Amino acid sequence: MAIRRKDEFGEVAKRFNEMGERIETLLAAERRLLEDVSHELWSPLARLQFALEMVRTAPERDVAVQKMRREIDRLGTLVGHLVEVTRAEGDPEARERRDVDLAGLVEEIVSDCRIEAEAKGCVIQWQCPAPIALRADTELLRRAMENVLRNGIRYAPEGSNVEVTLGARGGMVEFEVRDFGPGVPEEMITKIFQPFFRMDSSRTAATGGVGLGLLIVKRAVTLHRGEVKAENAAPGLRVKITLPLS
Numbered sequence: 001m002a003i004r005r006k007d008e009f010g011e012v013a014k015r016f017n018e019m020g021e022r023i024e025t026l027l028a029a030e031r032r033l034l035e036d037v038s039h040e041l042w043s044p045l046a047r048l049q050f051a052l053e054m055v056r057t058a059p060e061r062d063v064a065v066q067k068m069r070r071e072i073d074r075l076g077t078l079v080g081h082l083v084e085v086t087r088a089e090g091d092p093e094a095r096e097r098r099d100v101d102l103a104g105l106v107e108e109i110v111s112d113c114r115i116e117a118e119a120k121g122c123v124i125q126w127q128c129p130a131p132i133a134l135r136a137d138t139e140l141l142r143r144a145m146e147n148v149l150r151n152g153i154r155y156a157p158e159g160s161n162v163e164v165t166l167g168a169r170g171g172m173v174e175f176e177v178r179d180f181g182p183g184v185p186e187e188m189i190t191k192i193f194q195p196f197f198r199m200d201s202s203r204t205a206a207t208g209g210v211g212l213g214l215l216i217v218k219r220a221v222t223l224h225r226g227e228v229k230a231e232n233a234a235p236g237l238r239v240k241i242t243l244p245l246s
Contacts, residue, residue, distance in 0.1 A: 047071050100141065102132040102173060106166050109146045113153060122156050124149075126164040132173055134245060136224055144220035147213040148177045148228075148239050155181035155237065173243045180236040189230055193218040217241070 048071045054064035110126045117124050134141075152162045156179040163178040184192060193214045214228075217239075221228045226243035 045071075045075075048075075097135050097137055099133050100136050100138050102134050102175070103128050103130065103166060105138070105142060106145060106164065106175065109142065109149060110164060113146070113149050116150065117153050117156075117162060120153065120156065121159040122153060122162055123160075124153075124162050124164060129166055132166065132168050132245075134173060134243060136243075137220075140220045141224065144217045144228075144241065145175055147217050148175075148241065151213055152177040152179040152181075152237070152239070155179055157181055168245060171245050173245055175241040175243075176238060178233050178236055178238040180233075183232040183235060183237050184230065186232065189232065192230055193228070214239075 048068055051064045051068040051071065055061050055068070106126070107128050110124050114124060149162070149164060156162050160180045162180075163176075165174070165176045167174050218228055221241050221243070224243050226241060228239065228241045230237060230239045232238075
């Protein structure tokens with residue numbers, strides 16, 4: 001409803017309408033998330049039921065048991081990611097924030113991810129800059145940066161490089177990961193931070209993750225009053241996290 005009054009009552013009514021719209025948007029988003037979660041859980045549960053029947057009737061029970069184990073692992077991964085999403089949406093005042101050496105943190109993340117990169121014949125190009133101190137929730141920030149890097153490694157072509165940079169300018173910290181993969185269609189680039197989004201609808205959790213990694217990134221960064229953006233780098237994708245130093 002349009003508010004025509006220009007006095008204090010009109011301002012209060014306007015704010016009330018804005019609050020109502022935000023609540024409606026949040027509720028709609030939660031409904032969509034619940035529908036997506038239900039869909040994502042249904043598929044592995046259906047496959048588990050089929051595998052269980054195979055265990056009961058098939059002569060090659062070991063094959064069926066292996067399928068069950070894979071589906072259980074996928075369910076565990078999905079639940080773990082959902083817990084991280086919930087944590088990223090928690091009360092900001094309840095966070096334990098401390099001074100973090102970002103260069104040291106990124107150095108640890110790069111070291112942890114090198115095994116994955118080397119398995120594809122990829123090289124993570126990273127030079128540790130001077131220490132950069134930021135007051136943050138260490139584990140939440142670690143998860144956000146690690147998810148961006150692991151995403152870059154996942155889509156990097158075999159034998160290519162994945163570039164990681166960290167710097168500070170203008171009172172802001174910039175953390176950037178660039179791969180040399182296929183990139184993202186421009187009409188979809190703003191959707192990659194949505195829950196369960198996959199560029200190719202034929203891709204499954206087995207091939208493209210559970211579709212929550214970049215959602216966790218976005219919500220963790222937002223919690224730190226920062227922003228995350230993705231852009232095609234021709235070739236590849238560049239994902240940049242920007243955080244205020246103060």
